[in-house]
Each structure stands twice: as structure tokens, then as C-alpha cells.
Amino acid sequence: GGNGSRKRLWTRTAPAFAAAIATAVSTARTALEEQDATVSEDPYDNLPEQDEETHCEICKINRRGPCRPLWRKFEACMKDHPSEPSGNDSGDASAAAAAPPGPNICDKYMMDWIPCVQENRMLY
Numbered sequence: 001g002g003n004g005s006r007k008r009l010w011t012r013t014a015p016a017f018a019a020a021i022a023t024a025v026s027t028a029r030t031a032l033e034e035q036d037a038t039v040s041e042d043p044y045d046n047l048p049e050q051d052e053e054t055h056c057e058i059c060k061i062n063r064r065g066p067c068r069p070l071w072r073k074f075e076a077c078m079k080d081h082p083s084e085p086s087g088n089d090s091g092d093a094s095a096a097a098a099a100p101p102g103p104n105i106c107d108k109y110m111m112d113w114i115p116c117v118q119e120n121r122m123l124y
Contacts, residue, residue, distance in 0.1 A: 044073040044109070065123045067116035074113045077106035 051063055051072075062071035083104065104110075117124050 044076050047072050047076055061124060066120055067113060070113040070116050074106060074109035077109050081105050
């Protein structure tokens with residue numbers, strides 16, 4: 001008795017259950033792909049061509065030459081994420097020199113910029 005009716009019930013509901021799981025997996029996969037696409041967008045890819053005024057000499061030097069695009073990303077990141085939590089509102093990337101040890105959100109931009117400067121030592 002009981003086993004046969006459970007088997008018939010499962011046989012009738014299994015396809016709907018499998019379809020529901022497939023839909024949920026597909027929805028989750030799409031959401032993750034969209035999230036990955038959003039995360040992979042670099043917020044500093046479309047900086048305005050015009051530089052902001054600054055008193056930072058290091059910034060002025062690095063805004064010229066072949067490393068300019070890499071420096072500008074680093075500079076913009078440092079402005080958005082100052083290493084000092086309070087008291088330094090200058091927005092100058094030179095604050096990076098005073099940054100505490102350990103990973104910083106702007107390290108990836110600095111690590112892209114450094115090899116460029118090393119390759120172009122005569123210009124910087």
C-alpha cells in the first residue's frame with residue numbers, strides 16, 4: 001500500500017520538482033554573473049580628462065608621461081580612500097606614503113603604476 005502511493009506521487013511530482021530546481025539554479029547563476037560583471041567594472045576607467053588642481057608635486061610629475069593613465073587611477077583611488085581616517089582632507093595621493101602597513105583598497109592601482117615608472121625611470 002503505502003510505498004506504491006508514495007512512488008506514484010513522486011513519479012508525478014518529480015518532473016515539477018526538477019524543473020523548479022533547474023529554474024532556481026538558472027536564476028542564481030544569472031544573478032552571480034550580473035554581480036561578477038558589476039564587480040569587475042573598474043570605477044576609475046572613465047576619469048575626466050581634465051585634472052583637478054593640486055599642490056602635490058608627486059601628482060603633478062606623474063600626471064605627465066606614459067604612466068599617466070595608471071597614476072590617475074591610483075591618485076583618484078587615494079582621494080576616494082584617504083589613508084588617514086581624519087584630519088587629511090587634501091585629497092593628495094602623497095598621503096599614500098603615510099599609509100599604514102597592510103593591504104589597502106588602492107594597492108592594485110599602485111601595483112600597476114610602479115612597474116610603469118620603473119620602466120620609464122628617465123622620465124620620472
